Amino acid sequence: MSHATKNGVSSPYVELDRAAWAALRDSTPLALTEAELEVLRGTTDPTSMDEVRDIYLPLSRLLNLYVKATRQRHAAVRAFLGEDDRPAPFVIGVAGSVAVGKSTTARLLRTLLAQWPDHPSVELVSTDNFLHPNSVLQQRGIMNRKGFPESYDRRALVRFVSEMKAGAARAELPVYSHLAYDIVPGGVQTVYRPDILIVEGINVLQPPQPGRLAVADFFDFSIYVDARVEHIRQWYLDRFRELRRTAFSDPRSYFHSIATQADEEEAMTFASQTWRTINEVNLVENILPTRGRATLVLYKGEDHRIRRVRLRKT
Ligand SMILES: Nc1ncnc2c1ncn2[C@@H]1O[C@H](COP(=O)(O)OP(=O)(O)O)[C@@H](O)[C@H]1O
Numbered sequence: 001m002s003h004a005t006k007n008g009v010s011s012p013y014v015e016l017d018r019a020a021w022a023a024l025r026d027s028t029p030l031a032l033t034e035a036e037l038e039v040l041r042g043t044t045d046p047t048s049m050d051e052v053r054d055i056y057l058p059l060s061r062l063l064n065l066y067v068k069a070t071r072q073r074h075a076a077v078r079a080f081l082g083e084d085d086r087p088a089p090f091v092i093g094v095a096g097s098v099a100v101g102k103s104t105t106a107r108l109l110r111t112l113l114a115q116w117p118d119h120p121s122v123e124l125v126s127t128d129n130f131l132h133p134n135s136v137l138q139q140r141g142i143m144n145r146k147g148f149p150e151s152y153d154r155r156a157l158v159r160f161v162s163e164m165k166a167g168a169a170r171a172e173l174p175v176y177s178h179l180a181y182d183i184v185p186g187g188v189q190t191v192y193r194p195d196i197l198i199v200e201g202i203n204v205l206q207p208p209q210p211g212r213l214a215v216a217d218f219f220d221f222s223i224y225v226d227a228r229v230e231h232i233r234q235w236y237l238d239r240f241r242e243l244r245r246t247a248f249s250d251p252r253s254y255f256h257s258i259a260t261q262a263d264e265e266e267a268m269t270f271a272s273q274t275w276r277t278i279n280e281v282n283l284v285e286n287i288l289p290t291r292g293r294a295t296l297v298l299y300k301g302e303d304h305r306i307r308r309v310r311l312r313k314t
Pocket residue numbers: 042043096097098099100101102103104178179243247255
């Protein structure tokens with residue numbers, strides 16, 4: 001365990017290697033089968049049972065402690081104000097680059113956190129539901145900025161999380177389809193107020209615009225999934241190659257012509273260009289600068305395995 005110091009001032013972070021973090025699992029039981037894990041894994045994501053045991057069970061234990069402590073703090077404030085108990089979900093943000101594996105992390109957490117008897121209902125919402133439809137992105141000339149902060153309806157995202165936090169019983173959200181590469185016209189996802197709400201997306205740790213609130217202002221805990229840019233690039237390309245063989249071969253896919261008309265070399269040139277001109281620029285300019293705001297950083301190595309964990313103590 002290292003407590004880095006800078007200019008003699010103790011750092012707010014503690015950094016643990018994989019073995020030190022894994023030891024913090026304590027007695028948290030492993031109640032997930034290989035078949036259940038298989039369903040939670042994203043395309044080409046190799047997250048294994050070892051990863052669940054060494055990384056996600058200690059994290060589940062830590063989050064359970066956070067939920068309990070946060071409930072106690074809220075109850076104390078309500079008692080101080082003489083207010084009745086009002087249920088509010090514990091909100092967790094999961095951030096990181098396109099293709100870093102956030103959705104696998106978020107789905108695993110949803111399953112593991114729901115196994116605790118004190119917070120069985122866990123909802124997961126991906127911020128792609130709040131992207132502006134392609135028609136709006138085209139109108140604004142920002143179709144090549146999909147995933148950048150301005151490509152989202154940030155007000156609607158903040159409104160959704162703030163309403164859930166304020167105790168709203170349910171909310172209706174738009175739906176994004178990776179297949180159509182667009183918002184689904186008339187699509188609705190209904191979210192009933194859970195014990196824990198996980199909000200996953202590349203830009204969830206963005207600071208607020210002047211005079212506004214950002215979605216991160218409502219997080220009780222946040223996780224940044226991190227890796228070297230060149231490794232994430234390789235994962236993006238590997239996944240694209242696999243999607244070309246699978247999802248893109250569906251005639252309804254926005255990228256269908258990449259599967260049917262372009263040979264593999266042309267397809268991969270297109271993918272490299274998309275990575276370099278959109279996703280890497282967004283990572284370096286907008287996403288990486290938010291890493292320091294996360295409560296926890298999971299650092300992945302080239303093989304996708306988490307090597308180190310950094311926790312913010314204060
Ligand atoms: N073009 C696509 N077609 C189908 N599925 C996709 C496409 N792009 C991404 N996905 C899937 O969407 C999910 C989210 O991907 P992404 O936003 O890159 O985040 P991450 O890889 O960090 O989970 C992943 O499960 C991925 O497999």
